[in-house]
Amino acid sequence: MKKGVMRPGHVQIRVLDMDEAVKHYTDLLGLIETDRDDQGRVYLKAWTEVDKFSVVLVQADEPGCDFMGFKVVDEAALNQLEKDLVDYGVEVEQVPAEELKDCGRRVRFTVPSGHAFELYADKKYTGKWGVSSVNPEAWPRGLQGMKAVRFDHCLFYGPELAAVYDIFVNVLGFHLAEQVLDPEGTRVAQFLTVSMKEHDVAFIHHEEKGKFHHASFYLDTWEAVLRAADLISMTDTSIDIGPTRHGLTHGQTIYFFDPSGNRNEVFCGGDYHYPDHKPVTWKAEDLGKAIFYHDRVLNERFLTVLT
C-alpha cells in the first residue's frame, strides 16, 4: 500500500582514501561531483537524477555504508511515516536540515538487521545534469567512464530479515518483489520495491549485523554493461564477477569494488513489479542459478566478502 515513500534518494559510503574514491566514482562510474562540505564529505550524482546528490562519500577508518535514504512525496507524508515508525516501536532520530548540504530534515532509524535508513522530503532540485528540461537532448556530452544513469538500489547483509520485512512492508509501504526461501520455508533473501523496479532495497540473511554488500547503478543497455567491463580492465579495477545475468530480477550485471573494498554493481534490464504481482520465489537449493543465472554456481566471494 502506498505510504508516500517514493524512491531511493541517497547513500553515504565510507571510504579509506577520499581522492582515490572520488576518482573511482567520477572517472570510472561516471558520477558527477556536485559539492563538498566542511566535514570533507563529497557529494555526487548520476546525470539523469533531478536532485543535487545521491552518493555521499565520507573518509573513515573502515569502509561500509553509513545509511541509505529514501525520498518521500512531501512533508505531510514524512510526518505521518515518522509517527507510524514510532507507533510501531521503531526508535527514530532527527537529523536537522542542512546536516547534508541542501537536504531537508531527515528521519533516521536503524532496522533489526543493523542498517540505518533515512526518510526525507526535500532536497535541492538541480535538474538532470547537462541537459535542459525543455526540449532536452538525448544525453549530455562530457560524461565519463560508465556514464551511470542513476543510483538504483543497495543490497545489505544482516540478521532478522522477518523483522526488517515488517518495517519495510507494513510501515513504509514496500512490496516484496522476489524472495529466496530455504527448505523450511524461512525467507533468507528479500527484494523489496516501492516502485515498478524489481528492487529498491534488498536484504540477504547473514549473522553479523549491518554489513554492506553493494550499491548499484543503472545502465541503459547490455552493451553498456560490456563497456563497463572493458573499463574495469582498462583501469585495473578489482572485479568481483560478470558480466552475467542474475536469476533473481533477471538483470544483466557486473560487480566490482571501489578502492576501499566497497562493492559496486552496474546493471541493466530486469523484470518489473506492479502492486498486484505476487512475489517471485527462488529456492535456496538453487541459489547458484538464482544469483548467477549462467554459471549456476555461486562464487564464495559473493556471499562472504562485505564491508
Next chain:
Amino acid sequence: MGRGFQVTNRTTGDSFACGDGQSVLKAMEQQGFKCVPVGCRGGGCGYCKIKVVEGDFECGKMSKAHVPPEAIEQGEVLACRIYPLTDLIIECLPQPAAGLASKQTTTKALR
C-alpha cells in the same frame, strides 16, 4: 617490474615473486597461486588477512575493523595492501570471514 622479492607461504609451501611496488595478493593472483583467499583487493573486507612471520614491508590503507594498529605490530595484515621491502615469509590465519560463514546458521542453506 623491478628485481622483486620472494614471498613464501609457509602454511601451504607456495612461493612466488613479487615486484617492486606490487602487493603480495596481486603478485599471487598474477602468477596463478591460490594460497591466500581473494576478496575486495582494496583493504576493506579482511578476507586476505595473513601473518608476516619474517621480512619487511610497507602498508597501504586497511580497514581498522579488520586490522587494528596492534595487529599490524604483530604482522597480521591484509595481503592486498602490503608491499614487500625484503623477501617475506607469510602464513595463513584462521579466516575471520570463513569463521563468520560457518556461524551463518540460516545461510548454511545458501551454500
